[in-house]
Amino acid sequence: MSGDWREQAESLFEQAGGLAEGEGKVRLLEEAVRLADTHKDVGLGYRMRDALIDAATFGGFPDKALVAFAWCRGQQKKDPKRFDPEEMFWKQKWVVARIKEFPHITRKQIVDALDDVEQCFKATDSGVRAVLKMRYQAAREMGDAAEEVERLWNAWLEARRDHLTDCRVCELDDELDHHVDKGEWQQALRKARPILDGRKSCAEIPHLTLGTVLYPLFKLGELEQAREVHRRGYALVAKNREFLSTVGEHLEYLALTDNLARGLTLLEKHLGWALDHPSYRDRFTFYAAAAFLLERVLAAGARDVVSLRLPKTFPHHQADGGYDVRTLHAWTREQARDIANRFDTRNGTDRFARLLARNQVLAGEVRPFPIDAK
Amino acid sequence: MDHRFQVSLRGVIDLLSHHLYSSPGVYVRELLQNATDAIRARQLLEPGHAGTVRLELMEKQDGSPPTLLFTDDGVGLTEDEIHRFLATIGESSKREALEARRNDFIGQFGIGLLSCFMVCDELLVVTRSARGDGRTLEWRGRHDGTYAVRPSEHLLAQPGTQVFLVARPDMAHWFTAQRLRNLASHYGGLLPFPVHLTTPEGTERLDSSGVPWRREYDSASERRKALLAYGRELFDTDFVDCIPLRSTAGDVDGVAYVLPASPHFNSRQKHRVYLKHMLLSESAENLLPDWAFFVKCVVNANALRPTASRESFYEDEALAAARESLGQSLRGYLMELAREDPRALQRLIALHGLSVKALALDDDDFYRLIIHWLPFETSMGMMTLADYRRAHPVVRYTSTLDGFRQIAQVASAQGLCIINAAYTHDTSLLEKLPHAVPDVQVEPFSSADLPQSFEELTLDEREATFPLLRMAEGVLAPFRCGAVVKKFYPAEVPTLYSADAEGAFRRDAERAREESDDLYAGVLDSVMAASGSEPAQLCFNLHNPVVRRLAAVADRDMLKLSVEMLYVQALLLGHHPLNAQEMVLLNQGLLGLISAHLGGDGGRGGEEGSGGAGPRGLH
Numbered sequence: 001m002s003g004d005w006r007e008q009a010e011s012l013f014e015q016a017g018g019l020a021e022g023e024g025k026v027r028l029l030e031e032a033v034r035l036a037d038t039h040k041d042v043g044l045g046y047r048m049r050d051a052l053i054d055a056a057t058f059g060g061f062p063d064k065a066l067v068a069f070a071w072c073r074g075q076q077k078k079d080p081k082r083f084d085p086e087e088m089f090w091k092q093k094w095v096v097a098r099i100k101e102f103p104h105i106t107r108k109q110i111v112d113a114l115d116d117v118e119q120c121f122k123a124t125d126s127g128v129r130a131v132l133k134m135r136y137q138a139a140r141e142m143g144d145a146a147e148e149v150e151r152l153w154n155a156w157l158e159a160r161r162d163h164l165t166d167c168r169v170c171e172l173d174d175e176l177d178h179h180v181d182k183g184e185w186q187q188a189l190r191k192a193r194p195i196l197d198g199r200k201s202c203a204e205i206p207h208l209t210l211g212t213v214l215y216p217l218f219k220l221g222e223l224e225q226a227r228e229v230h231r232r233g234y235a236l237v238a239k240n241r242e243f244l245s246t247v248g249e250h251l252e253y254l255a256l257t258d259n260l261a262r263g264l265t266l267l268e269k270h271l272g273w274a275l276d277h278p279s280y281r282d283r284f285t286f287y288a289a290a291a292f293l294l295e296r297v298l299a300a301g302a303r304d305v306v307s308l309r310l311p312k313t314f315p316h317h318q319a320d321g322g323y324d325v326r327t328l329h330a331w332t333r334e335q336a337r338d339i340a341n342r343f344d345t346r347n348g349t350d351r352f353a354r355l356l357a358r359n360q361v362l363a364g365e366v367r368p369f370p371i372d373a374k
Numbered sequence: 375m376d377h378r379f380q381v382s383l384r385g386v387i388d389l390l391s392h393h394l395y396s397s398p399g400v401y402v403r404e405l406l407q408n409a410t411d412a413i414r415a416r417q418l419l420e421p422g423h424a425g426t427v428r429l430e431l432m433e434k435q436d437g438s439p440p441t442l443l444f445t446d447d448g449v450g451l452t453e454d455e456i457h458r459f460l461a462t463i464g465e466s467s468k469r470e471a472l473e474a475r476r477n478d479f480i481g482q483f484g485i486g487l488l489s490c491f492m493v494c495d496e497l498l499v500v501t502r503s504a505r506g507d508g509r510t511l512e513w514r515g516r517h518d519g520t521y522a523v524r525p526s527e528h529l530l531a532q533p534g535t536q537v538f539l540v541a542r543p544d545m546a547h548w549f550t551a552q553r554l555r556n557l558a559s560h561y562g563g564l565l566p567f568p569v570h571l572t573t574p575e576g577t578e579r580l581d582s583s584g585v586p587w588r589r590e591y592d593s594a595s596e597r598r599k600a601l602l603a604y605g606r607e608l609f610d611t612d613f614v615d616c617i618p619l620r621s622t623a624g625d626v627d628g629v630a631y632v633l634p635a636s637p638h639f640n641s642r643q644k645h646r647v648y649l650k651h652m653l654l655s656e657s658a659e660n661l662l663p664d665w666a667f668f669v670k671c672v673v674n675a676n677a678l679r680p681t682a683s684r685e686s687f688y689e690d691e692a693l694a695a696a697r698e699s700l701g702q703s704l705r706g707y708l709m710e711l712a713r714e715d716p717r718a719l720q721r722l723i724a725l726h727g728l729s730v731k732a733l734a735l736d737d738d739d740f741y742r743l744i745i746h747w748l749p750f751e752t753s754m755g756m757m758t759l760a761d762y763r764r765a766h767p768v769v770r771y772t773s774t775l776d777g778f779r780q781i782a783q784v785a786s787a788q789g790l791c792i793i794n795a796a797y798t799h800d801t802s803l804l805e806k807l808p809h810a811v812p813d814v815q816v817e818p819f820s821s822a823d824l825p826q827s828f829e830e831l832t833l834d835e836r837e838a839t840f841p842l843l844r845m846a847e848g849v850l851a852p853f854r855c856g857a858v859v860k861k862f863y864p865a866e867v868p869t870l871y872s873a874d875a876e877g878a879f880r881r882d883a884e885r886a887r888e889e890s891d892d893l894y895a896g897v898l899d900s901v902m903a904a905s906g907s908e909p910a911q912l913c914f915n916l917h918n919p920v921v922r923r924l925a926a927v928a929d930r931d932m933l934k935l936s937v938e939m940l941y942v943q944a945l946l947l948g949h950h951p952l953n954a955q956e957m958v959l960l961n962q963g964l965l966g967l968i969s970a971h972l973g974g975d976g977g978r979g980g981e982e983g984s985g986g987a988g989p990r991g992l993h
Contacts, residue, residue: 012775024798030882031776037885037951064879067886070898074889099897104904112896116893123574198689228691309809 009044013051015178021059021240029055030064039180046075053091053231058203062098063278076336086124092117097134101281102143103342110138121164129159129165131176140177141163143344143351152370155180167201169195173209184278185216193200196229204243207236211246214253223369226253230371234266241273248285255293257370263293264306272311280339292359294329296366397473398493398548399518402557404486405444405537406565407652410533411482411568412448413652416504419449425567427559431551433574439541440549450503451483456513456523476479491517493545497537500526504533551599555580564651564674585651586673587618587629601889608646608672614725617911623695628673636668636725639899643667647687648674648919658686660693663701665732668725704873705733705740720747724978731799741810751794753778753786754985762791762815770819771795771804780821780948784870787863792819819838821872821948823895825913828860835859835916846912846937853956854880855910855941859925865917871944876907912941932970939963 009032016028029052036045049068056065069091078086085092088184096113099105114134121127136152157175165171172191179188195198195209210233217226234250236242247270254263274286297306306328307321316327340352399588406427447893451459457975461912490497499513512526530536541549551573559580562569576890586604601616613631620627624879637643642664650882651674678696679688687693708730711719723730723744731748734753763769771793772778778794785792807816808809831839839859846857855871862870873881880902887898914921927933942960945952952960 019798024796024801027776027796029948030878031774034776034949034951038946038949064882066901067883067898071886071891073695073891073894074886077891102901102904104900105897106900109893109900112893113897201689229927232691232694237945331577 004045005035005039006041006054010185013048014273015049015054021055021242022059023059023241025055026052026059026061026064033068039258042075043082046072047149050088050091050362051093053088057091057094057098058240058242060273061278062095062101065091066095066099084211089121089124089127092120093130093134093164097137098279100138102278103280103339103346105346107142107346107348110142114138121300125261126162127164129161130164132156132159133171137174140181141351142347143354145345145348167202169200169205172200173205176209176212180212180216183219185219188216189213189220206245207233208246209233210236211243211249214249215256217251217326218365218367221258223367226257227369227371238269244270244273244277244279245282245285247273248282248287248289251286251293252362254371255289255296256362256366257371258296258366259371260293260297260300262348262371264297264308267293268308268310271314272333275311275313280343284336284339284355287332287339288356288359291329291333291336292362294325294332295363297325298329299363395489395492398545399553399676400559401489401493401539401548402554403561403652403882404489406562406569408483408486409444409446409448409535410562410565410652412446412450412651415449416447416533419504423447427562427565427567427569428572428574429554429570431549431554439543439546441541441823442539442554443550444533444539447532449505449529450533450535451499451501451511452503452506453509453511453523455503456501456511457919459487470574486640487515488538490539493548494539494542496540497598499537500530501527501532501535502530502533526593551575561653563653564648564652578796589628601629602631605629605672609670611670612645613670614722617669617704619671619700619703621696621699621703623699624678624692625676626673626696626700627680628671630666630669630671631670633726636728643670645673647672649678649680650674652675652706654680655686660687660689661697661700662704663697665729665736666701666727668722670701671702705737707731707745709740709743712747716747719744722819723747723749726769728798731803735799735802735806737834738810741803741806745807745810748803751797752802753782753790755795762793767815769793769804769807769814771801771816771818772819773801776949777820780870780872781819781824783864784824784862784867785819788818790824790827791805820872820874821870822908822911824862824870824872825858825860825911828862828913828915831859831861831916839914839916842914842921842925842933842937844931846914849934849937850912853910853941855912857912857914859916859921861916862913862916865915865919866916868912868915868921868942869940869951870915871910871941871948872913873910873950874908876905878950880905880907881950881953885951888954912944914940935963935966935970939967 011036012032016032019025029048033045036042036048041075046094049072052068053065053072056062056068061113069088072083072088073085073092074150074151075083076088096117099113102109114131117127118131123129132152133156136149136156139149139152167173172195176188176192179185179191189196192209192213195206196213198206210229213229214226217223217229230250230253232242233246237246237250247266251263251266254260254266270286271290274283274290277283277286297303302357303325305324307352308323309321310317310323316323316331336356340356343352344350396656402728408932409427413423413427417423425487426441426447428445430445431440432443433440433635487497487499495514495515495517499515500510501512502508502510510526510529511523512528513521513523515521539549547553551571553579554573555571558569558571562580564585566584571578571580581792587601590598590599598616602613605611605616606614609631611631612634614634615632617630619630628946633643642659643662644659645661646656647654647658647661654675661673662669675687675696678693679690680686681688708719708722711722727748730744734744734748746763747758749756749758752762759769770790772781772797775794775796778792781792782794793800793804795804803815808814837860843857843859850857854877883902883905885894887902890898915923916925924933924936927936942952942956942963945956
């Protein structure tokens, strides 16, 4: 009986390997980790966590990736010969790149973690470009001064590529944010072209890209193309909670084009992810888009109550599925505002308040373009 | 007059052979493709034209490398067109340029010819255009980039094209009769016109007699038999069934074969696909929706765009639409099984449950048709959802294997039937149930819900167990764990530890914090401070004889020690790894119990006995 826990852990590991990214996979690996820990098998615990970090990163559980990495990090410090830190550099990058998405992590902790990555990478004389990209993204997302963000953007793209640099496709996708921030729609689309044409792809590309380009396409009046991009892109992200913020982008697009029924369907389907999503940034994107959508439903004025199947964990859950649009709107806006406050307080900037205010701009841009007309 | 290519031809050939093509053998495919395109073009001019392709292998008496003569009676090339394809070659030094050129007839012709330089150093093309002035022209090109275009001395009586390839000595093995026979039937097996091969042994016809799934059969069973035989021949597999496929988008048709064994989830099936009746790939993966990994297909597509390497399809709208329609063909088959032959459907579910479940998640009508036939593991054995619902009005499930293990034993003793929905898609399928079927109650169930089904204590019992409860609350508070005493089955289980998912995550975070460095310990402190988990709970079972005796113990030290040990044991039984503090409890407790058993001071061994080198492991 006592012997077979190892086999059990291995079998969980193997089962997880056969699953698509998502909650199921994460749970199996967590269970394997707990088995290893219960029996104080550090080697096995390390190996299972190694897999868990990947699964959690790509399955929408960045908090679990962080916890697993922190444990591994401890082992690396205790016995660097046995647990080589260098072999986990990529995972360290994934984990640190996302801690800014938790508002309860302080700015100092974020800066320290970034400095720590730089130190670690420097020791092997590599990773300059990777670190600069992380610094650029942190500064951008925490709403730091435009000149500083611009400086980091330039420094990132000037640095030399090496084995710690993200693949060209992922980098290309990240470059798009910069152009979208500045309203350079044409430029964003030009850069995205090889990805949109399907010539370049990666694990999460074009999934993310197809969300990012929706607004630029809309702004340029490329509504037909936006519709195709929405159809193609949504199908790619609909099953993995890792893509909650991309779902938010699709939601926003649907509200902008007055496809309110379809928008409500998306809201219904993905609210459950937002309710307990570890990334508050992703929650914010989703709630802000949901608030905009519901505002449109209110403005349309056709109905005060909508029938939705929302999860039981939703605070205003109704057994009969009838929801007052005003209540839903107020609640989603409150969620978005609350998260925005937490982020802006932590960051000492006003970026999230500005992002939220953008909904008013969007309201003036609505341009109906039915999606279901085939 | 001799000319030079504008680019390093070596570079282009290198690009083709190392980056674009998987084997030099594709030169046969490229030549067949050119011939096919030319014949189609001529058929547009002369609708009755049948078209023929001939391969003639000429072996040399002196043992020097053989020559292959590749002839078609297609549309041929005019002088202007020859210059255009040369220009194509000149511009083909980039992969993207190659891709773009594939889409026009002339561009494809040039790129196709280039592939021949993988196996020979010199090419002679003799051609007469159906649209031209009746002249026969020749183009002689060498791998070093020199070429010449001139009127040919060797006149062709009819429009068409001949390509002469002199094998490079190190590539002569690509020019044997057997190789050519295999390659030509491999790539051209579905071509709608004859392909003849002439070797020193004689002439033979290589193509099959048309497309098997478009042939007329006497009956449905004849058809099924013939198609299954065709599938066996293609894939060397005895398939369970075959399903016709059809999509207007991309103009696709073919057959899907149901695999005789369930494939690994991640192994997307490799399909055999033809483009305009020429074999494009034996390993196309992007043809069907994700859920459809229970079939392997052979299809022909007339209007999908191949990738540059011509080994799969381009991810574009046409492909997405075709994928959707092909998925509909498969769905139609499953729907029909559900209505006409439920037993066959159940066999299919047993074999390919994952595919069926994945589709059911996506598709509401299909879900309603199929959900009650799906089998689930429960705390009372395997049963279909229909059987489950007949006996249990509320559908209860756990979504983790660990969660299920923790409760299965107690739940079944309590008469609760709980579904283990830890398997792929099961949780999502069950959560969808109330949306698809009216008036069904579906509830997630965890160890935290179990105590609700337990029997409450009587007033007397409550009084009798009060000291135990007080002690337990005191001992467990530092571990963020509450205590309660109830009565449940089976009686052998003394306690049940329950925590919600947040609680389990918090425990993981605590352990990581203990192990990590200052930087990450600080970060994890922030994470834990923000986590909103309910305290865990330890439920004592008064049906258990040990717990009954414990409730009567007057010795407070003994009581404390016992509660601590029951707590640790409950954690371990529930597969909750111990944190450092709990590890100390275990080590001190073991020594305390031993010392109590040996007599002496009645169980106060803990603190003094364990200092320093306590046992670290559990086994």
